[in-house]
Amino acid sequence: MDFDHTDEQRALRDAVRGxxxxxxxxxxxxxxxxAGDPGFDEGMWxxxxxxxVLGLPFPEEAGGMGAGPVEVGLVAEEMGRVLxxxxxxxxxxxxxxxxxxxxxxxxxxxxxxxxxxxxxxxxVAARCDGDRWVLDGSVSPVLNGARADLLVVVAEAGGTPAxxxxxxxxxxxxxxYDGGRAARVTFDGTAAEPLGDPTxxxxxxxxxxxxxxxxxxxxxxxxxxxxxxxxxxxxxRDRHQFGKPLxxxxxxxxxxSDMYVSLELARSTVLWASMVLADGxxxxxxxxxxxxxxxxxxxxxxxxxxxxxxxxxxxxxxxYQVGHYAMRLTTIEHLLGDRRHHLARLAAAVxxxxxxxxxx
Amino acid sequence: MKxxxxxxxxxxxxxxxxxxxxxxxxxxxxxxxxxEDLTKEQMVESMRTLDAAGIAVPxxxxxxxxxxxxxxxxxxxxEEMRAACVPPPITFNASMVGPVIAAxxxxxxxxxxxxxxxxxxxWWSQGFSEPDAGSDLAALxxxxxxxxxxxxxxxxxxxxxxxxxxxxxxxxxxTDPDAPRKQAxxxxxxxxxxxxxxxxxxxxxxxxxxxxxxxFFQDVRVPADNLVGQENHGWHxxxxxxxxxxxxxxxxxxxxxxxxxxxxxxxxxxxxxPLLAADFARLENDLLAIELTSIRVAxxxxxxxxxxxxxxxxxxxxxxxxxxxxxxxxxxxxxxxSSDPAAGAPAWTRPAAPSYLHLRAASIYGGSNExxxxxxxxxILGL
Ligand SMILES: Cc1cc2nc3c(=O)[nH]c(=O)nc-3n(C[C@H](O)[C@H](O)[C@H](O)COP(=O)(O)OP(=O)(O)OC[C@H]3O[C@@H](n4cnc5c(N)ncnc54)[C@H](O)[C@@H]3O)c2cc1C
Numbered sequence: 240m241d242f243d244h245t246d247e248q249r250a251l252r253d254a255v256r257g258x259x260x261x262x263x264x265x266x267x268x269x270x271x272x273x274a275g276d277p278g279f280d281e282g283m284w285x286x287x288x289x290x291x292v293l294g295l296p297f298p299e300e301a302g303g304m305g306a307g308p309v310e311v312g313l314v315a316e317e318m319g320r321v322l323x324x325x326x327x328x329x330x331x332x333x334x335x336x337x338x339x340x341x342x343x344x345x346x347x348x349x350x351x352x353x354x355x356x357x358x359x360x361x362x363v364a365a366r367c368d369g370d371r372w373v374l375d376g377s378v379s380p381v382l383n384g385a386r387a388d389l390l391v392v393v394a395e396a397g398g399t400p401a402x403x404x405x406x407x408x409x410x411x412x413x414x415x416y417d418g419g420r421a422a423r424v425t426f427d428g429t430a431a432e433p434l435g436d437p438t439x440x441x442x443x444x445x446x447x448x449x450x451x452x453x454x455x456x457x458x459x460x461x462x463x464x465x466x467x468x469x470x471x472x473x474x475x476r477d478r479h480q481f482g483k484p485l486x487x488x489x490x491x492x493x494x495x496s497d498m499y500v501s502l503e504l505a506r507s508t509v510l511w512a513s514m515v516l517a518d519g520x521x522x523x524x525x526x527x528x529x530x531x532x533x534x535x536x537x538x539x540x541x542x543x544x545x546x547x548x549x550x551x552x553x554x555x556x557x558x559y560q561v562g563h564y565a566m567r568l569t570t571i572e573h574l575l576g577d578r579r580h581h582l583a584r585l586a587a588a589v590x591x592x593x594x595x596x597x598x599x
Numbered sequence: 600m601k602x603x604x605x606x607x608x609x610x611x612x613x614x615x616x617x618x619x620x621x622x623x624x625x626x627x628x629x630x631x632x633x634x635e636d637l638t639k640e641q642m643v644e645s646m647r648t649l650d651a652a653g654i655a656v657p658x659x660x661x662x663x664x665x666x667x668x669x670x671x672x673x674x675x676x677x678e679e680m681r682a683a684c685v686p687p688p689i690t691f692n693a694s695m696v697g698p699v700i701a702a703x704x705x706x707x708x709x710x711x712x713x714x715x716x717x718x719x720x721x722w723w724s725q726g727f728s729e730p731d732a733g734s735d736l737a738a739l740x741x742x743x744x745x746x747x748x749x750x751x752x753x754x755x756x757x758x759x760x761x762x763x764x765x766x767x768x769x770x771x772x773x774t775d776p777d778a779p780r781k782q783a784x785x786x787x788x789x790x791x792x793x794x795x796x797x798x799x800x801x802x803x804x805x806x807x808x809x810x811x812x813x814x815f816f817q818d819v820r821v822p823a824d825n826l827v828g829q830e831n832h833g834w835h836x837x838x839x840x841x842x843x844x845x846x847x848x849x850x851x852x853x854x855x856x857x858x859x860x861x862x863x864x865x866x867x868x869x870x871x872x873p874l875l876a877a878d879f880a881r882l883e884n885d886l887l888a889i890e891l892t893s894i895r896v897a898x899x900x901x902x903x904x905x906x907x908x909x910x911x912x913x914x915x916x917x918x919x920x921x922x923x924x925x926x927x928x929x930x931x932x933x934x935x936x937s938s939d940p941a942a943g944a945p946a947w948t949r950p951a952a953p954s955y956l957h958l959r960a961a962s963i964y965g966g967s968n969e970x971x972x973x974x975x976x977x978x979i980l981g982l
């Protein structure tokens with residue numbers, strides 16, 4: 240077992256880091272990009288497409304790069320480090336993942352000309368209306384729902400979930416607390432295309448795609464945690480009170496040490512989960528994703544909260560960057576299942592195995 | 600990045616698993632599994648079994664019986680041993696004094712002590728801590744004054760684990776009270792515990808045992824040949840000793856075994872009590888994170904550099920050990936009130952309270968967790 244990235248993977252990371260730093264070197268970049276609709280930088284989205292990042296996980300035949308979860312994780316981590324608001328995980332990993340798996344055309348996503356959004360239910364039902372399928376119901380929040388060119392919808396069809404796509408649906412846009420955009424999407428006899436067999440239970444397909452997105456989010460959180468700790472460390476060195484740097488107060492230095500422990504534990508689990516996705520079977524991948532998401536949520540909350548506390552008042556300002564990291568970490572914690580959700584899943588299964596063995 | 604062990608490492612692991620579960624005497628592994636105290640004879644027998652197979656001290660130089668293993672292989676060795684309830688080689692011998700002698704001892708000291716240290720012909724005790732020198736170890740006062748070809752040692756050590764079994768004790772003693780820095784006047788001296796003037800007094804602990812002792816030295820005459828390395832360089836050797844043991848520092852194998860056993864003890868409660876199941880799930884996820892981190896640290900230390908990240912393992916690993924013994928104590932509940940078989944409680948509940956109490960020490964010894972936080976803050980974060 241080894242946790243080292245290959246030279247190619249490192250080159251990808253450097254390229255993505257270089258590109259992102261053009262716009263997001265400081266928090267002003269994010270602030271500007273999220274000030275107006277659609278809540279991210281369309282120019283950056285196109286440049287990510289040119290670099291091949293938006294087609295990263297798709298097969299080469301489908302216009303993608305044929306890369307795996309480890310590479311996806313690298314990109315997500317870089318986005319997390321600078322809080323890039325582009326919807327990489329939602330559009331590429333989750334929606335793109337579902338579409339690619341169903342054999343649908345994902346070239347538009349890879350090229351950056353089609354932006355999909357995931358409508359994850361519950362609350363949407365599908366029915367046959369003559370020879371076509373239509374959707375009814377309403378879901379909120381749908382991340383980037385208003386801007387999306389295509390909706391990838393989980394709808395109940397005959398008692399089990401099935402997947403559909405549609406470009407229709409009424410969208411009401413709103414802002415999220417971390418600066419993003421989401422929408423309330425309403426369907427009312429809205430025509431939709433089935434993705435795969437609408438009479439078959441798509442639970443497994445959906446769960447697996449969500450697992451890949453969960454691990455990508457966990458990587459994004461990891462990048463954000465790492466930066467939040469770096470900023471906190473710098474602040475402890477630079478800020479003086481009582482005639483000395485804050486770092487001279489052992490209580491504060493120790494709390495930073497505990498943040499580091501949290502970060503490293505999260506890093507191990509999250510890297511491992513992307514390796515399991517790359518190399519294990521689907522059931523293993525789904526479980527590993529829950530483990531990584533739980534760990535990222537716990538470490539993310541710890542690091543986000545302590546980063547603010549150790550910064551003092553400035554940590555709470557929109558003007559200063561560290562609060563934005565805490566906001567993003569909080570958001571990620573609640574996407575695709577929060578701590579409690581994943582802990583409950585793992586708890587329900589805990590009696591079914593004697594130990595968890597990561598070494599295979 | 601690779602998830603799977605290489606075929607060689609997988610075979611290596613299978614071989615060790617086979618050895619540990621079949622070649623180490625059953626009565627020893629059963630004692631560990633019952634979480635009862637091992638006798639000195641059992642610990643020695645176990646170490647000799649490992650030594651006979653050439654795997655008691657893989658961390659030593661090959662010429663003195665070590666193995667040319669990768670850090671990952673050493674990790675596997677340690678975790679498999681714990682998983683099979685095999686007591687690890689006596690740490691004072693295998694991880695502490697042995698490597699110091701091998702690295703800094705004269706040829707004569709090496710030849711005299713290393714073989715007996717490897718096969719537990721000598722039981723070593725560690726005489727570092729003193730009543731006024733705990734975390735601030737360099738404040739130690741036990742003195743060694745040169746008198747001809749002997750040192751005359753006076754002073755007191757404390758918290759000396761298993762000194763009641765000790766044949767020899769390796770000590771830090773003050774040889775130059777006038778050194779400009781207190782670290783500069785310390786030497787590393789080996790003392791035969793049967794020498795006149797050495798007295799051992801047990802200390803009773805809250806776990807009910809008396810594993811630790813006070814050791815008194817009154818005009819103890821120690822041959823000057825028993826000095827390791829150079830006079831007044833002892834602090835350097837002590838730092839080497841304390842920083843050198845990485846394999847198994849997180850105690851993952853033992854914790855994993857205990858958590859798995861605890862599931863059996865929990866029985867139906869695991870299904871009926873969702874909060875209990877959540878406790879298990881959370882601890883299991885913490886354990887996973889620590890195990891993966893220890894594999895990462897092992898892999899990253901292959902270049903032989905000191906790994907400050909091992910402080911993460913000491914910190915997180917000891918807290919997890921404590922949390923798991925706490926879970927077991929909670930499972931035992933009222934049944935765990937006594938270790939006395941007369942109480943008629945299930946056997947697994949008897950060690951619950953003693954081991955919970957005993958493990959409170961895990962965050963104190965081996966460099967307390969506060970000391971580890973200091974290392975992370977200073978060395979890693981640069982604070
Ligand atoms: C079961 C057991 C077995 C042991 N076996 C041995 C042995 O075989 N040989 C041996 O030599 N020693 C042994 N020790 C001693 C052990 O190494 C010491 O207990 C340890 O170094 C801590 O020293 P202390 O107990 O004097 O605590 P102190 O150093 O007095 O510390 C008290 C508390 O203050 C904290 N603290 C101290 N200094 C600082 C600081 N600068 N910043 C922040 N916090 C600080 C500590 O972390 C601790 O929480 C053993 C201890 C135990 C409990």
